[in-house]
Amino acid sequence: RAKAGGRGGWRRFAADMDEAVRRRRRRETDLREALTRGELSLAYQPVIESRSGRLTAFEALLRWHHPVEGPIPPGEFVPLAEETGLIGTIGAWVLQTACREAASWPSSARVAVNLSPAQFRDGSLVQVVRRTLDATGLHPSRLELEVTESVLLAASDANVAMLHALRRLGVHIAMDDFGTGYSSLSYLRAFPFDKIKIDRSFVQQVGENAQSAAIVKAVIGLGASLGIVTVAEGIETGAQLEWLREEGCDEVQGYLLGRPMPAAEARGLIAERDRADWADRAACA
Numbered sequence: 001r002a003k004a005g006g007r008g009g010w011r012r013f014a015a016d017m018d019e020a021v022r023r024r025r026r027r028e029t030d031l032r033e034a035l036t037r038g039e040l041s042l043a044y045q046p047v048i049e050s051r052s053g054r055l056t057a058f059e060a061l062l063r064w065h066h067p068v069e070g071p072i073p074p075g076e077f078v079p080l081a082e083e084t085g086l087i088g089t090i091g092a093w094v095l096q097t098a099c100r101e102a103a104s105w106p107s108s109a110r111v112a113v114n115l116s117p118a119q120f121r122d123g124s125l126v127q128v129v130r131r132t133l134d135a136t137g138l139h140p141s142r143l144e145l146e147v148t149e150s151v152l153l154a155a156s157d158a159n160v161a162m163l164h165a166l167r168r169l170g171v172h173i174a175m176d177d178f179g180t181g182y183s184s185l186s187y188l189r190a191f192p193f194d195k196i197k198i199d200r201s202f203v204q205q206v207g208e209n210a211q212s213a214a215i216v217k218a219v220i221g222l223g224a225s226l227g228i229v230t231v232a233e234g235i236e237t238g239a240q241l242e243w244l245r246e247e248g249c250d251e252v253q254g255y256l257l258g259r260p261m262p263a264a265e266a267r268g269l270i271a272e273r274d275r276a277d278w279a280d281r282a283a284c285a
């Protein structure tokens with residue numbers, strides 16, 4: 001046992017580092033096998049059109065249930081997958097699973113899939129998406145690909161070209177976490193996004209912080225004049241929802257409207273909504 005302070009402190013520090021390195025290596029091996037062991041799954045979070053309350057899409061969110069450590073958040077293992085090159089295989093699996101699932105939904109709700117910048121480094125992304133659409137039979141207009149500003153930051157020209165190629169397939173492209181990068185506006189000029197997802201760090205402050213409210217208002221206005229659909233992420237309170245609706249934000253997403261849920265539950269929600277819609281229409285007739 002190392003003594004506290006002095007040399008002992010350093011020995012303790014070195015031991016901790018060793019342990020951290022070992023842990024990371026173990027995680028890496030585990031992640032490598034997670035796919036084949038069936039430990040990865042997708043959770044689906046509803047996205048609602050604010051004007052009508054209609055369920056327009058589900059965002060597919062990756063989940064890892066580790067056999068010993070339990071659930072590990074994507075914020076931890078997605079970066080690991082990117083660093084180790086596993087993101088290619090995992091990303092292709094996410095696409096395949098989300099598209100197959102959406103193709104079986106009893107409605108035309110879209111599915112949104114997150115793409116990592118690392119997936120753009122591999123030249124096969126466009127082909128992977130095209131093949132997945134072919135194989136699953138999902139209509140391209142029902143697939144939305146979410147990218148963050150970092151996709152345009154790195155290898156810009158090549159990545160912008162890939163975004164155009166993806167859109168020529170007929171899929172929609174959304175900019176995720178809008179406002180968190182350092183030159184969000186220039187990215188809107190670099191590529192004509194179909195959708196802007198306003199980051200939840202702004203959305204959650206619209207009630208308390210005048211700056212955040214002004215910024216969100218401006219982004220909604222920007223979307224309206226550029227013909228880009230705006231989505232507010234991370235809505236947790238009725239007051240936030242009310243405010244965004246009044247400001248004319250097109251779509252809303254957040255725990256208040258629905259948490260990410262297993263595929264079967266998402267399908268159930270679609271069926272339930274569908275019945276409610278029919279009841280509404282019958283009542284109006």
Ligand code: C2E
Pocket residue numbers: 045060061062073074075078094114115116146176177200233234235236253254255256260
């Ligand atoms: P994101 O794409 O911005 O996804 C939204 C995140 O916000 C999700 O976290 C979601 O669960 C969370 N969220 C939704 N509504 C609320 C709310 O009302 N309050 C709060 N506090 N959080 C809310 P999650 O599932 O932990 O995912 C985190 C990030 O991991 C995602 O951010 C995305 O960047 C990444 N990620 C998830 N799945 C994938 C994937 O399949 N591929 C890639 N490359 N990245 C993924």
Ligand code: MG
Pocket residue numbers: 059114146176
């Ligand atoms: Mg996203």
Ligand code: MG
Pocket residue numbers: 176177197199200233
């Ligand atoms: Mg986001």
Ligand code: MG
Pocket residue numbers: 176177
């Ligand atoms: Mg994010």
